[in-house]
Amino acid sequence: MTFDSAKPLVVEIGLGCYFWLALCTLLSGALYPALEVGTACQIPLTLSCDAGLLLGFAGCLAVAQSGGRTFGASSLAGTDRTSGAVVLPFLLACTTSASILLRAGMLFEDAAVPMIAGDVLLGASLAAAGYLWWLAFSGEPPRGAFLRLVRALLGASIAFVALSLMPRGILLLCACLVAPVAMGLGLAAQLPETKASSSKAHPGTGEDKTPLAADVLRSAEVKSALNADAASTGAEAERPAPLPRVLSASIVISVFVADLLLSLFPVSLFSEASPLFAPLTGDPAAAVLGNLTEPAFIAALLIALFSVAALLLEERGRLRLPLVCSVGFFAVAVGFVTFPYHLPGGAPIGIAEAGRVIILVFIIMALLRYYQGCPPQAWLIPLARLACLCALAMAVADVLVMTLYLNPALDLFDFTNRTIFGGVGVLVLVALLLGPMPHVYEVVRRGACHSEAAGSNAENTDEGAESAAAVSLQREELAEAHLDAFASTHRLSPREREILGLISKGRDVPYIEQELVLSKSTVKTHIRHIYEKCEVSSRQALIDLLQSHPGD
Numbered sequence: 233m234t235f236d237s238a239k240p241l242v243v244e245i246g247l248g249c250y251f252w253l254a255l256c257t258l259l260s261g262a263l264y265p266a267l268e269v270g271t272a273c274q275i276p277l278t279l280s281c282d283a284g285l286l287l288g289f290a291g292c293l294a295v296a297q298s299g300g301r302t303f304g305a306s307s308l309a310g311t312d313r314t315s316g317a318v319v320l321p322f323l324l325a326c327t328t329s330a331s332i333l334l335r336a337g338m339l340f341e342d343a344a345v346p347m348i349a350g351d352v353l354l355g356a357s358l359a360a361a362g363y364l365w366w367l368a369f370s371g372e373p374p375r376g377a378f379l380r381l382v383r384a385l386l387g388a389s390i391a392f393v394a395l396s397l398m399p400r401g402i403l404l405l406c407a408c409l410v411a412p413v414a415m416g417l418g419l420a421a422q423l424p425e426t427k428a429s430s431s432k433a434h435p436g437t438g439e440d441k442t443p444l445a446a447d448v449l450r451s452a453e454v455k456s457a458l459n460a461d462a463a464s465t466g467a468e469a470e471r472p473a474p475l476p477r478v479l480s481a482s483i484v485i486s487v488f489v490a491d492l493l494l495s496l497f498p499v500s501l502f503s504e505a506s507p508l509f510a511p512l513t514g515d516p517a518a519a520v521l522g523n524l525t526e527p528a529f530i531a532a533l534l535i536a537l538f539s540v541a542a543l544l545l546e547e548r549g550r551l552r553l554p555l556v557c558s559v560g561f562f563a564v565a566v567g568f569v570t571f572p573y574h575l576p577g578g579a580p581i582g583i584a585e586a587g588r589v590i591i592l593v594f595i596i597m598a599l600l601r602y603y604q605g606c607p608p609q610a611w612l613i614p615l616a617r618l619a620c621l622c623a624l625a626m627a628v629a630d631v632l633v634m635t636l637y638l639n640p641a642l643d644l645f646d647f648t649n650r651t652i653f654g655g656v657g658v659l660v661l662v663a664l665l666l667g668p669m670p671h672v673y674e675v676v677r678r679g680a681c682h683s684e685a686a687g688s689n690a691e692n693t694d695e696g697a698e699s700a701a702a703v704s705l706q707r708e709e710l711a712e713a714h715l716d717a718f719a720s721t722h723r724l725s726p727r728e729r730e731i732l733g734l735i736s737k738g739r740d741v742p743y744i745e746q747e748l749v750l751s752k753s754t755v756k757t758h759i760r761h762i763y764e765k766c767e768v769s770s771r772q773a774l775i776d777l778l779q780s781h782p783g784d
Contacts, residue, residue: 239421239422242417242418242421243368243380243418243421243422244380244383244384244387244418245414245417245418246414246415246416246417246418246419246421246422247365247380247381247384247415247418248383248384248385248387248388248391249388249410249411249412249414249415249418250358250361250362250365250384250388250411250415250418251384251385251387251388252387252388252391252392252395252411253328253358253407253411253412253415254358254388255388255389255392255532255535255589256392256407257281257354257355257358258531258585258588258589259392259525259527259528259531259532259585260392260396260403260523260528261520261523261525261528262336262396262400262403262404262523263332263335263336263404263407264335264336264337264347273344273347273348275495275630275633275634276344276348276634277347277348277351278495278630278633279627279630279631279634280348280349280351280352280355281351281352281354281355282355282491282623282626282627282630283352283355283627284351284352284353284354284355284356284357284358284359285355285356285358285359285619285622285623285626286620286623286624286627287352287355287356287359288355288356288357288358288359288360288363288623289359289363289616289619289620289622289623290620291356291359291360292359292360292363292616292619293613293616293617293619293620295363296612296613296616297613297616318420318423320364320419321361321364321415321416321417321418321419321420321423322416322420324357324360324361324364324412324415324416324419325412325413325415325416326412327353327356327357327360328354328357328358328361328411328412328415329408329409329412330350330353331350331351331353331354331356331357332350332354332404332407332408332412333350333408334346334347334349334350334353335347335350335351335354336350336404336407336408338404338408359619359623361415361419363616363619364419364423365419365422366615367423367608368419368422368423369381369600370603370606370608370611372746373604373746373747374597374600374601374604375546375747375749376746376747376749377600378546378596378597378600379543379546379749381593381596382539382542382543382546382593383539383543385535385539385589385593386535386536386539386540386543389532389533389535389536389539390532390536392528392532393524393529393532393533396522396523396524396528396529397521397522397523397524398522398523399522400523403523472609472610472611472612472613472614473603473606473610473611473614473680474614475602475614475615475618476675478668478671478672478675479598479602479672479675479676480618480621481668482664482668482669482672483595483598483618483622484618484621484622484625485625485660485664486561486591486595486661486664487591487595487622487625487626488625488626488628488629489564489629489657489660489661489664490560490564490584490587490588490591490661491588491625491626491629491630492629492632492633492657493564493565493567493568493584493657493658494564494568494581494584494585494588495629495630495633496568496633506518506519506520506521506525506526506578507526508521508526508529509521509526525578526578526579526582527578527579527581527582527585528582528585529582530579530582530583530586531581531582531583531585531586531589532586534563534582534583534586535586535589535590538559538586538590538593542556542593547749553594553597553598553601553672553673553676554669554673556590556593556594556597557591557594557665557669558665559587559590560587560588560589560590560591560592560593560594561587561591561661561662561664561665562587563583563584563586563587563590564584564587564588564591564661565587565658565661565662566580566583566584566587567580567581567582567583567584567585567587568580568584568657568658569658570583598672598676599611599615601676601677601679602675602676602679602680603615603679603680604679604680605679605680606679606680610680611680712733714778714781715729715732715733715736715778716729717781718732718778718781719732721781722765722766723765724762724765725761727748727758728758728761728762728765730748731744731748731755731758731759731762732762732774732778734747734748735759735762735771735774735775736775736778741755741756741759762774
C-alpha cells in the first residue's frame with residue numbers, strides 16, 4: 233500500500249484523534265493529576281479552557297489578517313506541498329503533547345497552577361488545530377466533509393470508551409503521544425491534498441460553471457447577464473463574505489447558553505455511585521469503571537448514537553439542519569432540567585455534554601454549507617472573528633457562574649435557585665429554535681455567494697448586479713427543472729437522477745463516489761442503468777440527448 237492510497241485513511245484517523253482529544257478534554261477525569269484537585273479547581277479549569285480557546289482563536293485571527301491568507305491560498309490552490317502545511321500541524325502536535333503533560337501533572341507536581349496552565353495551552357492548541365482542519369475541509373464538497381466529520385466523531389466516541397477502560401498509563405500515553413502525532417500526520421496529508429480539488433471546485437469565482445447550464449438557456453440576453461454575473465462574482469471573490477447577523481448571533485447565543493447551563497452543574501464528571509457500574513464491579517459505591525465515569529460514558533454513547541443516525545439519514549438524503557440543531561438543544565435542556573431531580577449516577581450531565589457536542593456539529597455543518605464554493609479569502613477572517621466571539625461568550629458564561637459560586641449568600645445546590653437561573657437559559661434555547669433559527673436555515677440554504685451578491689445589491693443599489701444575481705438563480709432553477717423533466721421522461725430513479733445531475737456538470741466516477749458516498753461498482757451500475765433507460769452508449773451521447781430534450 234502506497235502513501236497516496238493510504239492517505240484517506242490517515243486523514244480519517246487524524247481527524248478522529250482530534251475529536252478524541254476534544255472528548256478527553258470535555259469528559260475524561262484521567263487527564264487530571266487527582267480527582268480532588270480537579271474538583272477543587274473545576275470553575276477555574278472551565279474558565280481556563282475557554283481562555284485557551286480565546287487565545288487560540290485570537291492567534292488564528294491574527295494569522296488570517298496577516299499571513300493567513302497567503303498560507304491558506306498556497307495550501308489550497310497551489311501545486312506543491314508548502315512548508316507551512318507540513319510543519320505547522322506537527323508544531324501543534326508538540327504543543328498538544330506538552331499541554332497534556334502539564335495538565336496531567338507529569339511535568340510538575342500535582343498542583344493547580346500547572347494544571348490550569350496546561351488547560352489554557354490545550355484549549356489554544358485545539359483551537360488552532362480546528363482552524364487547520366477547517367482549511368482542509370474547505371476544498372471538499374460540504375456533504376463529503378460532513379460525512380467525514382461524523383465518521384471521525386463516531387470513531388472518537390468508541391475509542392474514548394475503549395481507552396477509558398484501560399489503565400491510566402495507556403490512556404495518557406495515547407493522549408500525550410499517539411493522538412497528537414496521528415492528528416499532525418492527518419493534517420499534513422490533508423492540507424496539501426486539498427489544493428488541487430479546491431482549485432477544480434472553484435477556480436476563483438466560487439461557483440461551479442457547467443456547459444450544460446449554459447446550453448439549456450440559449451437566450452442571448454440570459455447569456456450576457458450570466459457573463460456579467462460571473463465577472464462581478466470573480467471581482468468580489470477575494471473580498472471577505474461577512475456572516476449575516478442572524479447566523480452569527482444565533483451561533484454565539486447558542487454557545488453561550490449551552491456553556492452556561494453546563495457550568496451550573498456543581499461537579500461535572502466526578503459523580504457519586506453509579507447504577508451502571510455498581511453491578512459490574514460488585515461495589516455498591518462504585519463511581520468509575522477504569523477511568524470511565526457514568527456521565528462520560530453516557531455522553532460518548534449518545535454521541536455515537538447521534539453519529540450513526542446522522543450517517544444513516546444523510547445516506548438517504550433526510551438529514552436536515554433543523555433536526556441536528558433541535559437534537560442538540562433538546563439534549564442540553566433535558567440534561568439541565570432533570571438535574572434538580574438528582575437522577576442517580578450523574579446521567580443529566582452526560583446528556584447535556586452530548587448535546588453541546590451535537591450543537592457544535594450543527595454549527596460546523598451550517599458554516600460548511602453556508603460557505604460552500606467560496607475561496608478561503610472569503611471566509612477566513614469572518615470565521616476567525618466568529619470563533620473569537622464564541623470563545624469570549626463561553627468565558628463570560630463561566631465568569632458569571634464563578635461569581636455565583638463565590639457568593640456565600642447563594643446556594644447553587646438549592647433546587648429553586650438553580651431552576652430559576654437555568655430556566656432562563658432553557659427559555660433562550662427554545663426562543664432560538666422558534667425565532668431566529670428558521671431565518672438561519674434560509675440564510676444557510678442561500679449560501680455565502682448569493683448572500684454576498686444580495687448584500688452588495690442592497691448597499692450599492694445597483695440594478696444591473698441585482699438582475700445578474702436573479703438570472704443566476706433562474707439559471708439554476710431552470711437547469712434543475714430541465715433535469716427533472718428529462719428524468720421523468722426516461723423514468724430514472726431518484727438516485728439515477730442525482731447521478732445524472734453530477735454527470736451533466738462534468739463530474740467523473742471518483743468524484744461521484746466521494747460526493748454520494750457510494751462504491752465504484754455501485755456508481756457504474758447506476759450509470760449503466762441510465763444508459764439503458766436513455767438508449768445511449770456513452771457519456772457524450774447522454775449529454776447530447778439531455779441538451780436536446782425539449783424544455784417546458
